[in-house]
Amino acid sequence: MKKLIVGNWKMNPQKSKEAEILYKTIQKNAKDTKGPTIVVCPPFPYLYLGQKFKSKLLFGAQDVATLPSGASTGEVSAMMLSSINVSYVIVGHSERRAFGESNTVINQKILQSLKAKLMPILCIGESIRDSEGHYLSFIKMQLQECLAGVSKAQLSNIAIAYEPVWAIGKDALREATPEEFTETKIFIKKVLADMYDIKTAHNIPIIYGGSVHPNNAKQFLNAFADGLLIGRDSLSPSKFQLILKATQ
Ligand code: PGA
Numbered sequence: 001m002k003k004l005i006v007g008n009w010k011m012n013p014q015k016s017k018e019a020e021i022l023y024k025t026i027q028k029n030a031k032d033t034k035g036p037t038i039v040v041c042p043p044f045p046y047l048y049l050g051q052k053f054k055s056k057l058l059f060g061a062q063d064v065a066t067l068p069s070g071a072s073t074g075e076v077s078a079m080m081l082s083s084i085n086v087s088y089v090i091v092g093h094s095e096r097r098a099f100g101e102s103n104t105v106i107n108q109k110i111l112q113s114l115k116a117k118l119m120p121i122l123c124i125g126e127s128i129r130d131s132e133g134h135y136l137s138f139i140k141m142q143l144q145e146c147l148a149g150v151s152k153a154q155l156s157n158i159a160i161a162y163e164p165v166w167a168i169g170k171d172a173l174r175e176a177t178p179e180e181f182t183e184t185k186i187f188i189k190k191v192l193a194d195m196y197d198i199k200t201a202h203n204i205p206i207i208y209g210g211s212v213h214p215n216n217a218k219q220f221l222n223a224f225a226d227g228l229l230i231g232r233d234s235l236s237p238s239k240f241q242l243i244l245k246a247t248q
Contacts, residue, residue: 003036003247004159004205004227006060006121007234008090011043019046023053025237030056033244036227039088040234044076048084060088060121063096066108068115078109078116089113090229092123092146094165103145110146114154121229122146123209124188125163129180139184140191152196159205160188161229167210169231175216178223181208185224214242221246 007026013019019042030038033056041060042050050059065075081089091113092106106122113120124142126135143160150158162184166173185206192201208220209229217228233239 001203001205001226003221004039004207005036005244005247006039006041006088006090006161006207006209006227006229007240008062008093008209008229008231009040009042009046009235010062010095010231012235016046016049019049020053022235022237023050023057026240027053027055027057029237029241029244033241034248036244036247038244041088041090047081047086051085058088059086060090061086061118062090062093064089064091064109064113064118066105066112068112078112078118082116082118087119088159089118089120090123090161091120092142094123094125094127094163094168103142106146107148110158111149114150114157117157119157119159121159121161121207123161123163123229125165125210127165129164129166136187139187143188143191144195147195152200155192155196155200156203159207159227161207161209162188163209163229165210169211172211175211176208178216178219181220181225182223212243214239214246217243217246 039058039060061081065077091109110120126138167176189201205226207227208225212228212230
């Protein structure tokens with residue numbers, strides 16, 4: 001399976017000139033990288049701008065509307081995104097869940113994305129990794145509710161990002177260990193195999209996100225991550241480049 005490397009710029013950078021510089025540098029570096037699928041997820045206004053620098057890079061949005069079109073002020077539809085060459089969309093990121101986004105809403109976003117031929121990157125992950133293992137039931141519920149009504153054929157167009165909330169961002173409690181990722185990946189595959197079947201579950205990429213940096217990227221990939229979702233370090237072309245190198 002080709003590794004999927006996703007850079008989530010979040011609400012950065014502040015000026016389109018800066019976004020242009022970032023694109024240019026990442027683009028240049030990506031040219032020297034053979035192997036992974038590289039997806040950049042900038043804020044909406046920079047998605048179009050990025051097309052200028054496209055070749056090796058693919059584009060992803062950070063969010064999408066639950067409805068296909070119409071009177072929905074402030075929303076961006078899946079069709080709009082796919083019509084400007086966007087191929088991925090992050091759904092269910094914990095920072096959006098923190099705004100009150102439920103699994104039901106995320107499910108609607110996934111269904112809209114699939115209809116418009118966008119590949120959803122579904123983020124799941126617990127806030128607390130308790131020693132009794134309740135977090136596993138939490139992850140199971142996220143998968144079941146977010147994937148409700150998604151057919152076996154559609155599932156092959158989805159990637160899952162395991163992002164333990166406690167390991168994300170500069171205020172992370174601690175970094176996750178590669179072993180914690182492997183264990184959770186096995187559990188996710190088991191849930192998917194129960195919901196669909198073993199073969200279908202086997203083919204779904206499970207990537208890791210949460211404080212990925214040049215020094216731990218390789219460890220997560222060695223721990224069977226099918227790719228990485230990178231926040232902070234995707235804004236530093238040199239660090240992002242080192243992470244890309246880790247996939248070689
Ligand atoms: P981080 O963000 O790499 O800055 O921890 C990851 C994410 O939120 O997807």
